[in-house]
Amino acid sequence: MRRGSKAVALAAGLAIMGLAACDSTALAPRTTEVTPQVRPAAVVKPAAPAPEPGPSAASLDLQRYYARIQKDLLVRGLLRTDGGGPDTQFTDTMLARNFERIALAEEYERGAGLTPSRGDLGAIKKWTKPIRISVEFGPRVPRDQIAEDRAWLAEYAAKLGRITGHPISMGTSGANFHVLFMSEDDKDRIKPRIQQLVPDVNLASLDLFDNLPRSIHCLVIAFSETQGGYEYGEAIAVIRSEHPDLLRRSCIHEEVAQGLGLGNDDPRARPSIFNDDDEFALLTVHDEMLLKILYDPRLRPGMSADEARPIVVERAAELAGAGSS
Incomplete structure (x- = not known):
């Protein structure tokens, strides 16, 4: 983490020139053809800008906590970035089942904050x-992280567009998917910003930002176009800037993908980031297939599991091959 807050104020010095006067008229004529010079203005030394305040003790504590979390996961062979391999084989039947649990089940009750479903x-x-992704950084987010996070997000948005075939791009004009990188010291800005972006946001969804537990590394809230609807029109992801690099990138991958419609986690899904075991840090081949199924144009928002199942089974067989159950 960065150093604690420290403000330095420099007093501005005033340099004032004094002019000596002479009473002897013999030394100078009463009239002259010489125009006197303008008296110089007082010289004021500009104050040096105060250094940016460092992170608070709470923010430093979170940095240390998440650094320990990442180190522990890596030591245990987790947070894989290989997308899956020979040890993570799955069949089309498993893929279809995982799609139902991840895309159709809800992790939390709709409009009820963090109440489990x-x-x-x-x-x-x-x-x-079309999805237009914008990125914002709280004023206390370390400046050296901003370019890195912006580049990761832009690269990922382009990848998601290729996978889904859905128009996904980066830009501030007409943005409807907002990714907010915020530090602990920026948390008072989160609720007002969300209310500004979505004025009719459900208060229960908003209240969870009052005291977000550190066990929640990042989250996304997606809003339907109509009350109680299933066609998304706005989404806001919040990612803690205190995370070390890999955990921060992992948050980008999971929250943006969840904001596309893969909103649940399931312990049987493997290889997948939609699984609370943290085995994988980044989107896997399995997860890419889930997105391809979801954005099949035959699947429409609001379709029930029974209505969607024949299409899901067909696409899973095409993508994963007709394996055994």
Whole structure:
């Protein structure tokens, strides 16, 4: 982490020139053809700009905590970035089952903050309009992280566009998917910014930002076009800037993909980032297939599991091959 807050103020010095006077008229004529010089203005030394305030003790503590988390996961062989391999084989039947649990089930009750859902299968949730991703950084986010995070997000947005075939791009004009990188010291800005972006946001969804537990590394809230609908029109992801590089990048991958409609986690999904075991840090081949299924144009927002299942099974067989159950 960065050093603690420290403000330095420099007093500005005033240099004032004094002029000596002479009473002897013999030394100078009463009139002269010489125009006197303008008296110089007082010289004021500009104050040096105060250094940027460093992170608070709470933010430093979070940096140390998440650094330990990442180190522990890596030591245990987790946070893989290989996308899966020979040890993570899956069949089309497994892929179709995982799609239902990840795309159709809800992790939390709709409009109820962090209240866990009962796990029932719901309906297809996805975007039909083009997605325009913007990125914002809190004023206390370390400046040396901004270029890196922006580049990662732009690269990932382009990749998601290729995978889904859906128009996904970066830009501030007309943005409807907002990714906010915020530090602990920026947390008072999160709720007002969300309310500014989505004025009719559900208060229960907003209240969870009052005291976000550190066990929640990052999150995304997706908003439907209509009340209780399933066609997304706006999304906001919040990522803690205190994360070390790999955890921060992992948050980008999971939250943006979840904001596309893969909103749940399932312990049986492997290889996948939609699994709380942290085995994988970045989007896997399996997860790419889930996105391809979700953005099949035959799957429409609001379709039930029964309506979607024949299409899901067909696409899973095409993508993963007709394996055994």
